[in-house]
Amino acid sequence: MGFYRKIVMTMLICASASVLGTKCLAQDISTEPAQGTETQDVGFRSYLGAVRQRALQEGVTQATLDRVLPSIRYNDRVVRLDRQQPEGASSAPVPNFAPYKARHVDASRISRGRAKYAELRPLLKRIEDETGVPEEIMIAIYGHETNYGSFMGNFNAPEALASLAYEGRRRALFEGELIAALKMIDKGVPQYAITGSWAGALGKPQFLPSVYLRLARDGDGDGYADIWRSEVDAMTSIANYFVNAGWRRGEHWGFAVNVPASFNRGIMRSRMTSPRCPRVFARHSQWRTIAEWRQLGILPQRGFWPNDNMMATLIEPDGVGNTAYLLGGNYRVILDYNCSNFYALSVGLLADELRN
Numbered sequence: 029m030g031f032y033r034k035i036v037m038t039m040l041i042c043a044s045a046s047v048l049g050t051k052c053l054a055q056d057i058s059t060e061p062a063q064g065t066e067t068q069d070v071g072f073r074s075y076l077g078a079v080r081q082r083a084l085q086e087g088v089t090q091a092t093l094d095r096v097l098p099s100i101r102y103n104d105r106v107v108r109l110d111r112q113q114p115e116g117a118s119s120a121p122v123p124n125f126a127p128y129k130a131r132h133v134d135a136s137r138i139s140r141g142r143a144k145y146a147e148l149r150p151l152l153k154r155i156e157d158e159t160g161v162p163e164e165i166m167i168a169i170y171g172h173e174t175n176y177g178s179f180m181g182n183f184n185a186p187e188a189l190a191s192l193a194y195e196g197r198r199r200a201l202f203e204g205e206l207i208a209a210l211k212m213i214d215k216g217v218p219q220y221a222i223t224g225s226w227a228g229a230l231g232k233p234q235f236l237p238s239v240y241l242r243l244a245r246d247g248d249g250d251g252y253a254d255i256w257r258s259e260v261d262a263m264t265s266i267a268n269y270f271v272n273a274g275w276r277r278g279e280h281w282g283f284a285v286n287v288p289a290s291f292n293r294g295i296m297r298s299r300m301t302s303p304r305c306p307r308v309f310a311r312h313s314q315w316r317t318i319a320e321w322r323q324l325g326i327l328p329q330r331g332f333w334p335n336d337n338m339m340a341t342l343i344e345p346d347g348v349g350n351t352a353y354l355l356g357g358n359y360r361v362i363l364d365y366n367c368s369n370f371y372a373l374s375v376g377l378l379a380d381e382l383r384n
Contacts, residue, residue: 160277
């Protein structure tokens, strides 16, 4: 398979999600090396020397650093992949959601998800009872991140993160994740587990190393949060992430609605600017109760109405006259996992299909 085709395939997986957010976890499908020039390599080695000093200050052992750092090289390929991400640039036009939905909430993903849901149902029920995170949300995340565990990436995470940090555009982010990956190795996480996406995301839930250290959980009692080989640990960890992000037990993420032609969008436009993912949140209306939305003529497409007191915002991802969505507080929790309206909407819609 040629290099250009592999890049195109990778971009088809993640570009649409990245248009509206900051996180792209799609993995490239090749392990062939793509290294930098000799000058880059000299600069890279010097940079790793600074990383070594920071890592030592943060408690990483000399033995781990001596084992890991000399074995990694500057990988120009991951830098090229990162530069190709739109990253939510304000100058880029926002595409319609419908094409993305057609690719990510499709018959294959639904059927595979239902099969996986049935297989894991006793486990999922136990986790939902304990955490309040719905069974179908866990499976929908699993399906979107790694196609139910079938595609977790094959890049050396320390090498990818070190290369992205050295490149410099988001050094604070990637250097912090590199240090976290070194801490994982220091804690005994095996080498096979330090392989993931070109952006450093790991395992079935695609956790960045810092997220793994904070939120990964051992669900089967063996003393190790194995989000790579254990679906029990992976689902438990996804649920823990959502609990930590503020998931509200018993509240729906949102639902599809029709907006009347007489609706005055101007008076409902949000006047707040979010410090995080501003372009994503700028597409949301002001908050209103469900009762207030109903009084404004907003009608559910499937006859579903949550509690009248639930607060929700409105989004019209395909423009005026097309399907819109009322989004509750739990939608914001999905955005915390991946700050993209397209991603969060498709996770919620896939979850609904899996539950039906």
